[in-house]
Amino acid sequence: xxxxxxxxxxxxxxTQLRAYFAFTEVSSLLRHAVEQQLRDVGGLSYxxxxxxxxxxxxxxxxxxxxxxxxxVVYSRSGLTYQAQLLEQRGLVTRSPSPDDERSIVVTLxxxxxxxxxxxxxxxxxxxxxxxxxxxxxxxxNDLARILGHAADQLRATPPRSASPRRRKTS
Amino acid sequence: xxxxxxxxxxxxxxTQLRAYFAFTEVSSLLRHAVEQQLRDVGGLSYxxxxxxxxxxxxxxxxxxxxxxxxxVVYSRSGLTYQAQLLEQRGLVTRSPSPDDERSIVVTLxxxxxxxxxxxxxxxxxxxxxxxxxxxxxxxxNDLARILGHAADQLRATPPRSASPRRRKTS
DNA sequence: TCAATGTGCTTCGAGTTCGAAGCACTTCCA
DNA sequence: TGGAAGTGCTTCGAACTCGAAGCACATTGA
Numbered sequence: 001x002x003x004x005x006x007x008x009x010x011x012x013x014x015t016q017l018r019a020y021f022a023f024t025e026v027s028s029l030l031r032h033a034v035e036q037q038l039r040d041v042g043g044l045s046y047x048x049x050x051x052x053x054x055x056x057x058x059x060x061x062x063x064x065x066x067x068x069x070x071x072v073v074y075s076r077s078g079l080t081y082q083a084q085l086l087e088q089r090g091l092v093t094r095s096p097s098p099d100d101e102r103s104i105v106v107t108l109x110x111x112x113x114x115x116x117x118x119x120x121x122x123x124x125x126x127x128x129x130x131x132x133x134x135x136x137x138x139x140x141n142d143l144a145r146i147l148g149h150a151a152d153q154l155r156a157t158p159p160r161s162a163s164p165r166r167r168k169t170s
Numbered sequence: 171x172x173x174x175x176x177x178x179x180x181x182x183x184x185t186q187l188r189a190y191f192a193f194t195e196v197s198s199l200l201r202h203a204v205e206q207q208l209r210d211v212g213g214l215s216y217x218x219x220x221x222x223x224x225x226x227x228x229x230x231x232x233x234x235x236x237x238x239x240x241x242v243v244y245s246r247s248g249l250t251y252q253a254q255l256l257e258q259r260g261l262v263t264r265s266p267s268p269d270d271e272r273s274i275v276v277t278l279x280x281x282x283x284x285x286x287x288x289x290x291x292x293x294x295x296x297x298x299x300x301x302x303x304x305x306x307x308x309x310x311n312d313l314a315r316i317l318g319h320a321a322d323q324l325r326a327t328p329p330r331s332a333s334p335r336r337r338k339t340s
Numbered sequence: 341t342c343a344a345t346g347t348g349c350t351t352c353g354a355g356t357t358c359g360a361a362g363c364a365c366t367t368c369c370a
Numbered sequence: 371t372g373g374a375a376g377t378g379c380t381t382c383g384a385a386c387t388c389g390a391a392g393c394a395c396a397t398t399g400a
Contacts, residue, residue: 010291010294011294012294012297012298012302013310015307015310015311015314016297016302016310016314018314018318019310019311019313019314019317020297020301022313022314022317022318022320022321023196023197023313023317025243025317025321025324025325026193026317026320026321026324027193027197027201028242028243029243029321029324029325030320030324031197032243033324045356047356064378065378065379066377066378066379072198073195073198073199073202074357075357075358075359076358076359076378076379076380077357077358077359077360077379077380077381077382078356078357078358079379080379080380080381081356081357081380082356097378100365100366100377100378101364101365101366101378102364102365102366102377102378102379103365103377103378103379104378104379121180124180124181124182127182127186127190128182130323130324131190131320131323131324132182132186133323134319134320134322134323135316135319135320137185139316139319140183140185140186140189141185141189142312142316143189143192143193143313143316143317144185144186144188144189144192146305146309146312146313147189147192147193147195147196147313148188148192149304149305149309150192150196150200150301150304150305151192151195151196151199152304153300153301153303153304154195154196154199154200154203154300154301155195155199157203157299157300215386217386234348235348235349236347236348236349244387245387245388245389246348246349246350246388246389247349247350247351247352247387247388247389247390248386248387248388249349250349250350250351251350251386251387252386267348270347270348270395270396271348271394271395271396272347272348272349272394272395272396273347273348273349273395274348274349
């Protein structure tokens with residue numbers, strides 16, 4: 001089933017190529033479509049929606065800055081910028097963590113919750129229309145399983161954020 | 171198998187959610203990893219690599235600006251910017267089309283071809299390591315099929331570039 | 341034929357993104 | 371205990387991205 005570890009392949013099989021191209025294409029098109037919907041309805045960028053969604057998902061609606069950045073695969077400085085925008089719009093608040101004086105916890109406000117609620121149905125509808133409408137239940141199940149493995153693999157391989165300040169060169 | 175067209179779903183099934191989250195996560199992580207590899211080896215951004223790859227794929231190594239932009243799901247002004255960068259680095263040339271005086275055809279230079287050749291093996295290796303190593307042949311096959319359907323669906327739904335200058339508001 | 345409309349590309353300005361550098365706090369360990 | 375190293379976040383500058391507006395050529399149709 002799995003390829004052995006020590007063969008260095010110089011090319012991809014046609015099927016792998018198809019899978020890769022289809023993946024990138026779906027990724028681009030889906031993202032653009034979703035982005036437009038989010039902007040039209042809630043005036044949110046995709047990143048902002050992701051941030052609010054993660055906050056909405058958190059048990060107490062609070063997440064540390066770094067965890068937010070890692071969660072959406074985003075630079076820390078970029079997150080600072082976006083968090084400022086969201087705070088100015090009153091959708092989140094930022095306050096120092098009681099546990100660690102360095103940390104900032106971002107909290108969803110009531111306004112933030114209602115914006116999230118306003119955007120969500122359209123977001124779901126778009127996903128149905130653009131993605132799931134073309135897929136059978138079996139397909140969706142397979143997709144979740146396969147991409148789950150891929151995500152595990154990707155997460156296992158590289159430390160993404162919080163990388164050491166100066167990298168040891170071997 | 172397929173959902174009927176007229177039920178407006180208010181939420182996603184847990185499996186759909188898992189599929190969607192796994193998809194976005196793989197998309198982000200894979201893109202970041204690939205981006206880093208491309209920048210380290212060839213000094214190329216992901217977009218630039220996509221552009222060169224498309225040119226390398228074209229029968230005569232020539233593609234119109236608009237077709238390039240549509241191919242990589244990119245704004246036209248953004249493409250103008252990137253094409254200038256690539257031209258300054260000598261990887262492509264831009265020349266007016268003989269057919270249509272307005273069109274510009276972008277052509278891969280020998281230098282562009284060799285940069286592409288230098289980057290490709292590492293790109294393939296990264297895909298194997300990050301993505302395909304975790305997937306069986308059957309998985310890859312399923313992935314290609316399922317995402318192929320999804321891409322068809324997405325392409326069928328919205329015209330992306332070359333949208334009318336002023337939209338008819340119904 | 342020639343105005344009206346459409347298409348291909350670029351310029352421009354505003355907003356976004358990132359990494360490097362820097363500051364503040366925390367942890368480690370001799 | 372106290373300096374060194376690590377971690378969390380922000381600031382800064384440079385690069386990138388997009389949409390709107392504009393120019394030039396092409397197509398349409400009266």
